[in-house]
Amino acid sequence: QVQLQESGPGLVKPSETLSLTCTVSGGSVNNSYWSWIRQPPGKGLEWIGYIYYSGSTKYKSSLKSRVTMSVDTSKNLLSLKMSSVTAADTAVYYCARERSLSFDLDYWGQGTLVTVSS
Amino acid sequence: SFELTQPPSVSVSPGQTASITCSGDKLGDKYACWYQLKPGQSPVLVIYQDTKRPSGIPERFSGSNSGNTATLTISGTQPMDEADYYCQAWDSNTGVVFGGGTKLTVL
Secondary structure, three states: EEEEEEEEEOEEEOOOEEEEEEEEOOOOOOOOEEEEEEOOOOOOOEEEEEOOOOOOOOOOOOOOEEEEEEOOOOOOOEEEEEEEOOOOHHHEEEEEEEEOOOOEEEOOOOOOEEEEOO | OOOOOOEEEEEOOOOOOEEEEEEEOOHHHHOOEEEEEEOOOOOEEEOOOEEEEOOOOOOOEEEEEEEEEEEEEEOOOOHHOOOEEEEEEEEOEEEEEEEEEEEEEEE
């Protein structure tokens, strides 16, 4: 059973960079796509982007200029960086596995709340 | 860009059938899936590839997708099914797209 666990600072100052990691256990990051998704308080789910185990990425167009995803296959680690954050980036951030054939997200982390505030 | 539209809310009486729709341009040409999201929990995939149920998802959950509309149907709705439901599809230009979510109330 694949398990994902997000971790990182729960509080980030405006204009700074949000950095999160996602540890994958019970399976390998290899041969899979890995997505990051967020949910602002009281709002819906928003896809941020995905990274393939090879390192290729696709980001949501509106976030592309601020987002960087990376993968460490030796450690089964994923990372998300989002620069120049504002209060609008306050959300619960999830990592999830995206299946390549049907593009659904079958395994999710428990999510981590990131608050952007001074 | 590709968008998916869901009704903000749906109400159903216990034991009755709930239907939640998801609309998008030529959605039937893509795979649609559905997630259940309860407060304080992670999303759970309840339907994938339009009609398939993951292991552990009750048979009362079913899905369809044709034309511009995908539908999640919950037969014999139980109080435990009260949650937010999100449809999702993939667009080659936009990437993963979520609907706005539907709050299902069982009363």
